[in-house]
């Protein structure tokens with residue numbers, strides 16, 4: 001019962017998983033709902049990657065988004081660009097109705113709309129590049145406009161699709177950059193995690209407390225797996241970047257493809273782009289999807305396996321048909337996420353599927 005084999009100079013080549021809920025009084029840690037060595041190591045890596053002063057690792061991307069909404073009070077105004085992941089949009093609606101803060105949709109990927117963001121805005125939430133259609137939104141212009149009127153407003157950017165390799169929202173005036181690390185950080189569709197990154201002490205303190213009292217911290221196992229996957233983040237993203245650009249050029253030439261969506265890489269805000277694009281298909285999505293052999297179906301993306309999905313019935317299923325219509329999201333929009341397979345194999349798979357249409 002009392003035997004304890006401490007580390008005793010074992011010096012493992014990688015940090016072990018600290019499968020401990022509590023730590024002794026002389027430990028810098030306390031209780032795994034507050035902090036844990038695996039979570040702390042992951043946060044250190046994420047801070048370096050994104051150039052942030054604080055990183056708060058949580059159970060998944062949705063918890064990270066939920067925690068930003070904890071900052072809002074009854075009567076506050078939240079402005080959202082509706083071109084975001086469908087579940088994020090639904091969460092914003094649910095919480096705004098329950099808490100009594102005002103939620104306003106505004107498509108500020110149209111730059112002229114930035115001026116319309118009202119003076120009393122407490123928070124702005126968006127993804128850039130947008131989901132779907134991969135339009136870019138100027139983080140700098142939004143921040144300058146909003147902060148001029150309200151320096152304490154919180155600009156939140158979901159940086160999941162851009163990744164820290166290609167976009168640093170905090171350097172451009174965002175207050176919070178958040179990620180569903182379930183996507184590129186994990187890269188293998190085998191672990192869920194999320195992170196909030198900020199340079200603001202007040203926000204970091206709030207997030208730490210919400211995580212502690214709300215019980216939203218990442219588990220040591222998932223922190224360990226995510227940290228391990230980050231070892232290959234850059235190499236995966238670079239290959240996915242090359243494949244995605246090659247597939248964009250290939251898709252543009254196909255007669256069954258109406259239009260391809262790929263972001264504008266301006267080199268200032270967005271310095272590159274990895275592995276997900278959209279296209280409008282001429283023909284039945286069901287037939288097309290069923291004919292594919294290498295591309296797998298399902299909700300996974302940004303992973304080592306190439307995936308096909310229909311945003312209408314998948315990522316944006318929690319939006320009503322009317323809401324989807326308002327953002328021009330139709331049933332023929334297809335999302336492809338490219339993994340690490342040989343691009344020639346992927347092209348042949350797509351050509352076979354186009355033939356059945």
Ligand SMILES: Cc1ncc(COP(=O)(O)O)c(C=O)c1O
Pocket residue numbers: 060061062063085088127131158160161179180181182183192193194
């Ligand atoms: C851009 C974006 N943000 C947030 C989320 C939610 O993340 P999670 O599934 O890790 O909760 C997703 C999930 O697909 C996403 O695509």
